[in-house]
Amino acid sequence: MKEIVVTENLTKIYNKKVLAVDHVNLRIYKGEIFGFLGPNGAGKTTTIKMLVTLLQPTEGTAFVNGFNILTEPHEVRKNIGIVFQEPALDLQLTGKENLDFHARIYGLKRDERKKRINEVLELVNLKDKADILVKNYSGGMKRRLEIARGLMHYPNVLFLDEPTLGLDPQSRRAIWDYIKEINKRENVTVFLTTHYMDEAEYLCDRVAIIDHGKILVLNSPAALKNSLGNDLITLSCNSTEKLYNALKSEHWVKNLKIHGEELFLGVKSGEKRLVQIINLASELNVKVNFVNLRKPTLEDVFLHYTGRKIRDEKRDFRREITIRRMRR
Amino acid sequence: MRFLELQAIYIMWLRQLKGFVRARSRLIANIIQPFFFLAFLGIGFSTAKFATIPINYSYLDFLAPGMIVMSVLFSSMFAGVSVLWDKQFGFLQEVLVAPVSRLSIVIGRTLGGSTTALIQGFVVLFASLVLGVKISLSGVFLAVIFLVLLSFFAVGFGLAVASKMEDIHGFQLIMNLVIFPLFFLSSAFFPIEGLPSQFKMLVYLDPLTYGVDGVRGSLVGMNYFFLQLDLLVCLVLAVAVLLVGAYFFKKSEV
Numbered sequence: 001m002k003e004i005v006v007t008e009n010l011t012k013i014y015n016k017k018v019l020a021v022d023h024v025n026l027r028i029y030k031g032e033i034f035g036f037l038g039p040n041g042a043g044k045t046t047t048i049k050m051l052v053t054l055l056q057p058t059e060g061t062a063f064v065n066g067f068n069i070l071t072e073p074h075e076v077r078k079n080i081g082i083v084f085q086e087p088a089l090d091l092q093l094t095g096k097e098n099l100d101f102h103a104r105i106y107g108l109k110r111d112e113r114k115k116r117i118n119e120v121l122e123l124v125n126l127k128d129k130a131d132i133l134v135k136n137y138s139g140g141m142k143r144r145l146e147i148a149r150g151l152m153h154y155p156n157v158l159f160l161d162e163p164t165l166g167l168d169p170q171s172r173r174a175i176w177d178y179i180k181e182i183n184k185r186e187n188v189t190v191f192l193t194t195h196y197m198d199e200a201e202y203l204c205d206r207v208a209i210i211d212h213g214k215i216l217v218l219n220s221p222a223a224l225k226n227s228l229g230n231d232l233i234t235l236s237c238n239s240t241e242k243l244y245n246a247l248k249s250e251h252w253v254k255n256l257k258i259h260g261e262e263l264f265l266g267v268k269s270g271e272k273r274l275v276q277i278i279n280l281a282s283e284l285n286v287k288v289n290f291v292n293l294r295k296p297t298l299e300d301v302f303l304h305y306t307g308r309k310i311r312d313e314k315r316d317f318r319r320e321i322t323i324r325r326m327r328r
Numbered sequence: 329m330r331f332l333e334l335q336a337i338y339i340m341w342l343r344q345l346k347g348f349v350r351a352r353s354r355l356i357a358n359i360i361q362p363f364f365f366l367a368f369l370g371i372g373f374s375t376a377k378f379a380t381i382p383i384n385y386s387y388l389d390f391l392a393p394g395m396i397v398m399s400v401l402f403s404s405m406f407a408g409v410s411v412l413w414d415k416q417f418g419f420l421q422e423v424l425v426a427p428v429s430r431l432s433i434v435i436g437r438t439l440g441g442s443t444t445a446l447i448q449g450f451v452v453l454f455a456s457l458v459l460g461v462k463i464s465l466s467g468v469f470l471a472v473i474f475l476v477l478l479s480f481f482a483v484g485f486g487l488a489v490a491s492k493m494e495d496i497h498g499f500q501l502i503m504n505l506v507i508f509p510l511f512f513l514s515s516a517f518f519p520i521e522g523l524p525s526q527f528k529m530l531v532y533l534d535p536l537t538y539g540v541d542g543v544r545g546s547l548v549g550m551n552y553f554f555l556q557l558d559l560l561v562c563l564v565l566a567v568a569v570l571l572v573g574a575y576f577f578k579k580s581e582v
C-alpha cells in the first residue's frame with residue numbers, strides 16, 4: 001500500500017512549555033479513512049494545522065504525498081483539502097460563490113470550475129441551495145458545503161477536523177454517509193479527528209488514540225476492541241483489591257484493570273466466565289454489588305490505555321486553553 | 329503559476345466588492361456620514377470668516393475635499409482591518425491554506441479596498457457638486473491619484489493593525505487615538521495659514537495634511553504646499569505603509 005501522509009517525530013511545543021504534540025510518527029495509506037481519536041487538548045487540531053502548513057512544527061517534519069511540509073508547503077497545499085473545526089466560509093457569499101472563490105484561488109480553469117462546482121454540489125446534495133447566501137445556511141448545510149469545497153481541487157488527502165462537532169444527530173448521520181461516499185467515489189484519503197467514539201468506529205478504517213500529544217495505540221476499530229478480549233466484564237464489589245489479586249493469576253483473564261471502584265476484565269467467552277468469577281468471589285467472601293457483561297467499545301479501549309474516560313470531568317483546562325489560544 | 333496568482337488577486341478583489349455591496353447598512357452609513365459632515369459643517373460655518381479663504385470661495389468649497397478624503401480614508405482603513413473579521417469568522421484560514429503567495433492576497437485585498445473606497449469618494453464628490461462646491465473637473469484625475477495613494481496607505485495601515493490584533497475592540501481604540509486626531513490635524517477643517525506656530529508644526533508633521541492639501545489643490549485650488557510636494561509625501565507614505573502592512577500580514581499565523 002502506498003503511504004500518503006508520513007510524519008517523522010512531529011512535535012509542537014507552545015510557549016516553550018506546553019507540549020501539544022509529542023514526537024508523533026504516523027503512516028497513513030492511500031485510500032483509507034484514518035481517524036485521530038482523543039479528548040479536547042490531546043493535540044489533534046495542532047497536528048492537522050502542522051500537516052496543512054498553517055503551523056510550524058517545533059521539531060520533526062511530515063510528508064504529504066511525498067512533499068515536505070517544511071520545505072515544499074506550496075506543493076503540500078495543492079495536494080490537500082481541509083475542513084476546519086470552526087466554519088471557514090464567507091457568510092456574505094452564496095454557496096456557489098464560496099466554491100467559485102475556492103476554485104479560482106486554487107487555479108481551476110473556467111470550464112473545469114463550472115463542471116466541478118456542479119459535481120461537488122451534487123455530491124453533498126446542495127444543488128438547490130447553491131444560490132442562497134451562506135449566512136442563511138443551517139449548521140449541517142455549512143458543513144456539507146465545506147466538505148464540498150475541500151474536494152473542489154481534486155485533493156489527494158482531505159483533512160476533516162471534528163467534522164460533526166455541534167451538529168444534531170440527524171445531520172451527523174448524513175455527514176458520515178457523505179464522508180464514506182466521497183472516500184469511495186473520489187478515491188480521496190481522509191484524515192479526520194474526532195472525540196466521538198461512535199464516529200471513529202463507524203467511519204474509520206484505522207484509528208489512532210492520542211492523548212497528551214502522544215499516540216497510545218493505532219489499529220482498526222475492531223482490532224482495538226478485540227485486544228481487550230471478546231467480552232468485557234465490569235464488576236463492583238466491596239473488596240476490589242482482594243478479587244483483583246485472585247483473578248490476576250487466572251490464565252483466562254486477558255485484561256485486568258481497576259478504574260475507580262470498578263474492576264474491568266477482558267475475557268474470551270463472557271457468559272461462562274461470569275459464573276466462575278461470581279463463584280470465586282463468594283469463595284473469597286467478597287460481596288459483589290453488580291456485574292455487567294458486554295462487548296468492548298472504543299470508549300473501553302480509550303479507558304484501558306489512558307485510565308480515564310474521554311469526556312472526563314477532570315479535564316486539564318489550562319492545557320486546553322493554552323493550546324487553543326496559541327494555535328490561532 | 330502566474331495565472332494562479334492573477335486569479336487569486338482577481339477573486340480577492342471581487343469578494344471585497346461583493347461584500348461591500350451586500351453589507352447594506354455599512355454602505356449607507358459610509359456614504360451618508362461624510363454627506364452629513366459636508367452639509368452641516370458647510371452650512372454651519374458658512375457665516376464664519378477665514379481670512380485665508382479667498383473671497384469668491386465659501387467654507388464649503390474649502391471643506392469638501394477634506395470630506396472626500398475622509399470617506400476614502402475610513403473606508404480603506406476598514407477594508408484593511410476587515411482581515412480581523414475574516415480571522416474571527418475563520419475565513420482567513422481558507423485563504424492562508426491556499427497555494428497562492430500571501431503577497432497576491434494582500435494585493436487583491438488592497439485593490440478591492442481601494443476600489444470600494446474610491447466609489448465612496450466619488451459619491452461624496454458628486455454630493456459636493458450638488459451642494460454647489462466649485463470643483464474644477466479637470467483636476468479630478470489628479471485628485472484620483474491622490475486618493476488612490478491615500479487609500480493604499482490606509483489599507484496598509486489597517487492590515488498592519490489587524491495582523492497585530494486579536495479582536496475588533498483594539499481597532500476602535502486605534503481609530504479614536506490615532507486616526508481621528510491625525511485627520512482633525514490634517515487641515516481638512518481649517519486653513520493652515522495663521523495658525524499658532526507650534527500648532528502649525530504639528531500640522532506639518534501629520535502626513536494626512538499633504539493628502540488633504542493635494543486633493544484640495546487639484547479639485548478647488550487653495551493648496552498650501554506645492555502639489556509636487558504633496559504628491560511625493562503621499563507616494564512615499566503609501567509605499568512604505570503598504571509594505572509594512574503586507575509584511576505583518578505575511579508573518580501572521582492562524
